[in-house]
Amino acid sequence: MNDVAYIVGAWVVGLGAIGIYSVRTLARGRSLSRMVPEHRRRWLTSDTDAAA
Amino acid sequence: MNETTGSTATTGSRATRVLGLACLVGLGILGVFAFGISPEDARIEEVSGETVGQGDLVRIMYVHVPMAILSYAFLSLCAVGSAMVLWRRSRWWDHVAHGAGEIGTLFCGITLVTGMIWGRPTWGTWWEWGDVRLVTTLVLFLLFVGYLSLRRVPGDPELVARRAAVVALLGVLMIPIVNRSVEWWENRTLHQQSTLTEMRIEDWTLFTLMLGFLVFTLVGAWMLVHRFRVAWLEGELERSGLDAAISERRAEALSGVEAAIARPGGGAGPAREVP
Numbered sequence: 001m002n003d004v005a006y007i008v009g010a011w012v013v014g015l016g017a018i019g020i021y022s023v024r025t026l027a028r029g030r031s032l033s034r035m036v037p038e039h040r041r042r043w044l045t046s047d048t049d050a051a052a
Numbered sequence: 053m054n055e056t057t058g059s060t061a062t063t064g065s066r067a068t069r070v071l072g073l074a075c076l077v078g079l080g081i082l083g084v085f086a087f088g089i090s091p092e093d094a095r096i097e098e099v100s101g102e103t104v105g106q107g108d109l110v111r112i113m114y115v116h117v118p119m120a121i122l123s124y125a126f127l128s129l130c131a132v133g134s135a136m137v138l139w140r141r142s143r144w145w146d147h148v149a150h151g152a153g154e155i156g157t158l159f160c161g162i163t164l165v166t167g168m169i170w171g172r173p174t175w176g177t178w179w180e181w182g183d184v185r186l187v188t189t190l191v192l193f194l195l196f197v198g199y200l201s202l203r204r205v206p207g208d209p210e211l212v213a214r215r216a217a218v219v220a221l222l223g224v225l226m227i228p229i230v231n232r233s234v235e236w237w238e239n240r241t242l243h244q245q246s247t248l249t250e251m252r253i254e255d256w257t258l259f260t261l262m263l264g265f266l267v268f269t270l271v272g273a274w275m276l277v278h279r280f281r282v283a284w285l286e287g288e289l290e291r292s293g294l295d296a297a298i299s300e301r302r303a304e305a306l307s308g309v310e311a312a313i314a315r316p317g318g319g320a321g322p323a324r325e326v327p
Binding site: 003004006007009010011013014015017018022025026028030032033034035036037040041042 | 061062063064079086107108109111112115116154155158161162165166169170172173271274275278279281282284285286288289292
């Protein structure tokens with residue numbers, strides 16, 4: 001394969017940027033979730049219903 | 053502040069976990085096709101008989117092209133959300149607009165960087181200021197960086213949302229210009245004209261490109277759901293803080309009244325001294 005450094009570099013930049021953004025978003029969500037009461041996190045309604 | 057702990061303290065749900073798993077599996081399959089099954093780009097010119105094409109550099113296109121198209125899609129969604137903010141003053145749409153704006157800007161940035169990496173071995177330069185596609189994409193990226201910066205300005209959240217919405221609606225006008233620039237100014241670009249809409253690529257290359265669209269669409273959707281929930285939590289936290297402050301103020305006022313009533317003299321307050 002020719003130009004391996006360019007090809008790998010482009011994929012690393014693309015997936016790396018998406019990965020960093022995703023990890024930061026998840027971490028921010030995790031820290032905020034701890035401060036907000038569970039009943040205000042509406043997406044957990046289905047989990048609660050399933051457990052009930 | 054109400055503290056809740058436990059394994060459920062995340063922005064995840066069953067649906068996002070399934071979607072996240074689908075994204076990881078999809079990225080793995082895309083990697084197999086992009087680096088293993090898809091051939092290098094080499095075609096024989098009908099007239100000259102020479103072999104032409106991008107060679108192995110076509111593998112960068114499986115990231116670059118989906119990122120470009122999806123950046124248009126997310127920034128357009130940001131504009132739709134912004135229009136709804138102005139029309140309906142909807143907080144829900146404001147969260148959608150903010151999340152889509154962030155993800156669209158990220159994808160636009162990835163498009164620029166992967167394009168530069170592709171351009172260096174292909175054109176012999178990282179950047180060409182005379183290329184209308186490059187410059188208009190950079191302008192689009194900077195417009196939405198401005199949008200995101202405006203969102204961070206402290207102030208009344210509703211006012212900030214409305215101002216940012218106007219910027220998003222102006223910024224999105226760049227998308228057709230970026231997209232059509234290679235046809236409108238065909239002598240002022242190093243970019244080729246559309247190969248996708250005219251189906252000038254085929255077989256495994258086309259399949260891998262379509263797979264790239266599908267996988268990165270799923271990834272973008274997964275990111276948007278989480279980003280929306282983060283924005284929702286920020287709003288809830290702000291409101292619960294406001295509620296707590298109001299309750300505290302009410303309790304203070306109430307205790308003041310009760311103390312005044314309990315005083316001798318029936319709550320009329322201390323008797324004033326008459327000079």
